[in-house]
Amino acid sequence: MLLAKYLSIKAASQLVGVCPKTLRRWDKAGLFPPAFRTVGNHRRYDRHVLLQFGQHKIERLPKRTLAAPSAVSSPRAAIYGRVSAARQHQTGDLARQLAELTGYCHQKGYTLVQSYADVGSGLNDQRRGLLRLLRDVAVQKFDVLIVHYSDRLARFGIQIIRQYLASWVVQLEIIHPTVVESSPHAELITDLTAILYSFMGKLYRLRRSTP
Secondary structure, three states: OOOOOEEOHHHHHHHHOOOHHHHHHHHHOOOOOOOEEOOOOOEEEEHHHHHHHOOOOHHHOOHHHHHOHHHOOOOEEEEEEEEOOHHHHHOOHHHHHHHHHHHHHHHHOOEEEEEEEEEOOOOOOOOHHHHHHHHHHHOOOOOEEEEOOHHHHOOOOHHHHHHHHHHOOOEEEEOOOOOOOOOHHHHHHHHHHHHHHHHHHHHHHHHHHOO
16 A cells, blocks of 8 residues: 555555654644545545655754645546436536536646546446446546535445445545435435336336347
8 A cells, every 4th residue: 555646644654754643743733734634534645745755854844845745746536427317418417517526626626637427327336437437446546536426426335335445545525415314214215216217227128129
């Protein structure tokens, strides 16, 4: 993990040659802040910045010198959009979704490096865009993945995807974590409806392919 672009505080401390407590102290004092923090509020340090400053006595450097590294490079971001039906794609829903995600990246100061999109059910685990996204995670193509809603990424198994991303030190940012405050019964009905629509779509395609 020491070869990743962004490192955890433990890996960063090993690379610089100090203990994690020292990095926390520098961060608290505003001397050497991390590049960014994950959704779980964990520090992530830029490896190139650490290599640049690792050979110096950081505590003795001027504060203005130490405050600069966090601005050296911005996190590389990827966006993912999805609509369920081709009609939504034709009416511009997917394009508007990707445009909002792009605007969010610019607002946060991220460098947008890749855009992924699919037209299909959130229950479909063979979506080309999603599979390409997961492959690119493994080659460390980006540091942050941004989606509109969690169900745009997957109707089920979102925590599995989140853990996979975290294992490659990729942060998942969801612009709208919840659409509305739902009761457990309402969420169950929503999930059952999604499953029903998925099976209806498969049945429709099966009937069309049957002579």
